[in-house]
Amino acid sequence: MIPPSRAPGAATDPTGDGDVAGKPWWLRAALAVGRRWPTWLALTCAAISLADVGDGLEYMILFVLPATGYLFLAVVDRPRITWVVAVAAMATVVVLRTLDIDPWPALAVVVVALAAVGLLNDRLRRPRLYALQSPGALAFMAFGLVVLSVPATVAGYLVAIGLLGHAAWDAMHWRANKIVARSFAEWCGVLDLVLGVGLLALLLVR
Template structure:
């Protein structure tokens, strides 16, 4: 009777391979987090005084409002793409996107209140005041000295990260993947403004 000697490292290699196979789906499942980190890195690559990130407050607030009024979370990402495209087109034609999108947000609030989506209880009813608050904070940051403005933008982004977290947990209004992406982006950029911009 012959004995076979176990190959050294085989069980360990198999266990490590199985561990990695479990990690990969977990990392892939967190794609909104990685996308948020990538967007934050791209945006922070060319940081000025910090107030240039006030547009993130406008985009986020407008996006949440539009999706709430449409009452279809599955259109969250297309709404974001449309808003970003609108900003790009407006800037290509030398139009400041702030007034245009702020007016659109006010019109969306009016439509949502008339049609009733923004009068529904819970998170729906909070969309209008929250969006108008974030937009007002972003606008205020543009009209005060930059030393104060950057702190307003940072505070707005950190507050919006909390708002994203509330939506992520509730899994309502916007797609959960969007709430995660937006929360990571807001948190990282908000903290970076506080730490990196002097």
């Protein structure tokens, strides 16, 4: 009997429980903790980052860049390469900033180009989550531009809102288990949520 094929765009690393029947309780507990490694990694990253946060504007890239990456992964329909794409995208931004090149114009061009390609190859014409990728990436990009245009005293709060908005976006992808690797959606969602709440708290007490 031929096993059913995986649906297009389905992530390949779901964090399901698997078959743990018959295993000792301590091993089941260890496996349960281990399956949540994206959450532990995100909490660690957030704690380190919040310990040395400035005005919060440094976090703006965290909801614009991933939205662009999600759009790219929807166009190529390769969830398996999610982490490779994420690392490559972050490395590119670091290199651009090192060379004193503003990454925002390049990101805007990439978003528009990906939206056009995705419509041409029909990947972004699919229903539900696929159809939301272009509007979602454009919305996060536009929100980032709004943040850049307001006073710094207001911008930090908007960045926190953007992070919380992207946490919800991550949750949608995690639940659907499509377009991006589920482990990345979990990591990104927890990171965005903790940074967004932490940034709001820090801004309110300053």
